[in-house]
Amino acid sequence: MSTPDGSVRASFRRAGSALRSTASRVVDRPSEENNLAGILFVVPNVVVFSVFLLGPILYAFVLSFQEWNLFLGTGEPAWTELFGVSLPVANYVDILQPWPWENNWASLRSPSFNLWWFAVRNTVLYTAVVVPVQIVGGFLVALALDGRIRGKKVYRAAYFLPVMLSAAASGVIWRWVLSKNGVLNEFLRPVGLAYGWANSPDTALGALMLIGLWGGIGFNMILYLAGLQNIPDELYEAARIDGADGLNRIRHVTWPNLRNTHFFVTVLAIIGTFQVFGIALAFAEGGPARATTTIVVLIYETAFARSSFGRATAMAFLLFAVVFVFSYYRYRIEQQEEVGY
Amino acid sequence: MPKSNYDYPGYERSGARYWSKTTLMYAGITFGALLWSLPFWWMLSTALSADPTAGGVSLIPQQVTLANFEELFATQPVGRWFFNTLVFAGSVTAFNLVFDSLAGYALAKIEFVGRDELFLLFVATIMVPAMVTLIPVYILLSNLGWVNTYQGLIAPMIANPIGIFLLRQHFRNLPSALGDAAKIDGCNEFQTFYKVYLPLAKPALATLGIYTFVMTWKNFEWPLIIASDKSMYTLPVALFAVRNQYFTEWGLVMAAAAVIVVPVIVVFISAQRYFIRGMTLSGMKG
Numbered sequence: 001m002s003t004p005d006g007s008v009r010a011s012f013r014r015a016g017s018a019l020r021s022t023a024s025r026v027v028d029r030p031s032e033e034n035n036l037a038g039i040l041f042v043v044p045n046v047v048v049f050s051v052f053l054l055g056p057i058l059y060a061f062v063l064s065f066q067e068w069n070l071f072l073g074t075g076e077p078a079w080t081e082l083f084g085v086s087l088p089v090a091n092y093v094d095i096l097q098p099w100p101w102e103n104n105w106a107s108l109r110s111p112s113f114n115l116w117w118f119a120v121r122n123t124v125l126y127t128a129v130v131v132p133v134q135i136v137g138g139f140l141v142a143l144a145l146d147g148r149i150r151g152k153k154v155y156r157a158a159y160f161l162p163v164m165l166s167a168a169a170s171g172v173i174w175r176w177v178l179s180k181n182g183v184l185n186e187f188l189r190p191v192g193l194a195y196g197w198a199n200s201p202d203t204a205l206g207a208l209m210l211i212g213l214w215g216g217i218g219f220n221m222i223l224y225l226a227g228l229q230n231i232p233d234e235l236y237e238a239a240r241i242d243g244a245d246g247l248n249r250i251r252h253v254t255w256p257n258l259r260n261t262h263f264f265v266t267v268l269a270i271i272g273t274f275q276v277f278g279i280a281l282a283f284a285e286g287g288p289a290r291a292t293t294t295i296v297v298l299i300y301e302t303a304f305a306r307s308s309f310g311r312a313t314a315m316a317f318l319l320f321a322v323v324f325v326f327s328y329y330r331y332r333i334e335q336q337e338e339v340g341y
Numbered sequence: 342m343p344k345s346n347y348d349y350p351g352y353e354r355s356g357a358r359y360w361s362k363t364t365l366m367y368a369g370i371t372f373g374a375l376l377w378s379l380p381f382w383w384m385l386s387t388a389l390s391a392d393p394t395a396g397g398v399s400l401i402p403q404q405v406t407l408a409n410f411e412e413l414f415a416t417q418p419v420g421r422w423f424f425n426t427l428v429f430a431g432s433v434t435a436f437n438l439v440f441d442s443l444a445g446y447a448l449a450k451i452e453f454v455g456r457d458e459l460f461l462l463f464v465a466t467i468m469v470p471a472m473v474t475l476i477p478v479y480i481l482l483s484n485l486g487w488v489n490t491y492q493g494l495i496a497p498m499i500a501n502p503i504g505i506f507l508l509r510q511h512f513r514n515l516p517s518a519l520g521d522a523a524k525i526d527g528c529n530e531f532q533t534f535y536k537v538y539l540p541l542a543k544p545a546l547a548t549l550g551i552y553t554f555v556m557t558w559k560n561f562e563w564p565l566i567i568a569s570d571k572s573m574y575t576l577p578v579a580l581f582a583v584r585n586q587y588f589t590e591w592g593l594v595m596a597a598a599a600v601i602v603v604p605v606i607v608v609f610i611s612a613q614r615y616f617i618r619g620m621t622l623s624g625m626k627g
Contacts, residue, residue, distance in 0.1 A: 038453025
């Protein structure tokens with residue numbers, strides 16, 4: 001067999017690869033020795049994963065069918081009648097009761113009120129606004145900062161810095177930015193639009209969306225900047241030769257070639273926004289008048305303020321189901337697009 | 342330096358149209374960047390003002406004073422909180438580096454039974470919302486008496502699928518021939534890992550280390566649940582508590598916020614490359 005370059009170097013290469021494959025057959029066969037070594041290497045992680053992730057997931061599933069007894073410190077099956085059969089699904093049945101909310105802020109302050117659907121409403125509104133805006137915003141900022149920009153690093157840092165902040169810091173700082181004497185009103189007062197943005201139930205959820213976007217756009221900018229590096233320059237050149245102007249190049253070259261980035265950016269955004277918690281808690285503890293009580297804020301309160309661990313884990317599993325369905329749906333779209341190519 | 346569509350011959354970099362477009366774009370991103378940093382300026386100017394709640398704080402304080410910081414440090418155990426956060430983030434990072442490099446290496450380079458299934462199991466846990474596991478873990482730790490302890494804060498954070506994923510990926514990209522050579526020379530599996538592969542994984546370890554440190558430093562949810570005693574607060578929980586205690590004294594609250602934010606900015610300036618790489622990798626692959 002002669003190689004194209006037929007040189008001594010090539011034959012050395014062949015010998016080397018032959019030696020390597022022999023060696024790997026000797027060393028790397030799945031032997032008992034390998035099994036022992038492999039298991040010893042992963043054992044620390046297997047232990048922490050079992051104790052702090054996998055075990056708890058299984059236990060949480062059991063717990064979601066139980067009512068927590070605070071005095072005994074154990075769960076007891078939460079029975080309820082469903083279709084004439086007694087089943088331990090009281091938590092799920094209680095949570096999913098039809099929506100009794102009649103646009104009445106006052107009634108929502110009662111702790112006995114079933115808040116699940118109200119929290120779902122808040123979370124869905126939040127997600128519906130924040131996900132598209134932070135994706136498009138992140139894309140546009142990345143586009144602007146990808147080219148020949150003077151001071152690119154400073155600009156990127158300005159947009160990215162909020163991502164580094166703790167949710168506690170973001171929530172608390174924005175509470176003051178948006179309060180009556182806050183800086184936003186400094187600008188709005190001259191136009192007569194000063195308002196207690198953070199203190200009114202009508203605007204608090206919108207304020208929360210602002211906080212989410214403040215961090216989200218910088219986060220997505222970074223992912224899109226990474227995606228933009230992977231588009232071959234030849235594509236732009238070809239488009240330019242075909243007479244495409246800047247906007248058309250973005251539409252027909254940049255946007256479709258970021259398909260992979262779009263995919264994980266949307267999945268991450270959906271997973272993240274459905275679980276929005278820290279900024280909501282730090283901003284207004286789910287208030288005012290429950291306006292920023294998202295699903296996870298409600299789970300947190302149910303578990304750690306009222307010790308209803310069973311009901312809280314049932315809510316957490318419902319949230320898990322929603323997040324999973326959305327991610328899976330997005331994954332299916334991705335698959336179909338791939339076939340369509 | 343990556344090329345962009347501006348770098349092409351024939352793309353006019355002159356003319357009125359080009360300059361008006363460029364000016365517009367600079368104006369847009371500058372406005373956005375100023376808007377984005379406004380909360381930081383507002384925080385600093387409030388923290389450095391004498392009495393911000395009296396109304397009319399401007400973005401540049403008339404009289405710069407450290408009174409808010411002095412009061413904060415005199416009335417609150419800020420040093421202790423700082424120490425707690427450092428212990429928390431430092432330990433979690435150290436454990437992660439050791440455990441995940443071991444597991445990442447084994448999952449990439451050793452053929453053993455159930456390896457791929459185990460990897461799938463690790464990675465699948467990324468999908469599960471934190472709240473599903475936090476409640477049972479809290480119950481477990483309170484039965485162990487680990488609430489308000491360092492081990493309670495640290496232990497559950499060690500299980501980190503993203504770290505395993507990142508390092509496995511890195512070890513996979515290193516040639517297997519290195520390990521084969523080491524074994525022919527008489528190294529056992531651990532020596533091969535420790536002497537040959539681990540030194541080559543330094544960039545990945547730096548990325549994972551800085552990423553984990555920052556993510557743990559800013560973690561709010563877990564310390565909030567497990568550290569209810571003032572002496573065990575980490576900085577994010579402490580800020581939340583300070584806000585609840587001094588709700589109207591925004592000067593003091595913003596001073597507390599600045600104590601958290603300023604170290605973050607310092608870390609960001611010195612190590613942003615690693616943090617961004619960690620975030621991009623975990624975001625893309627996770």
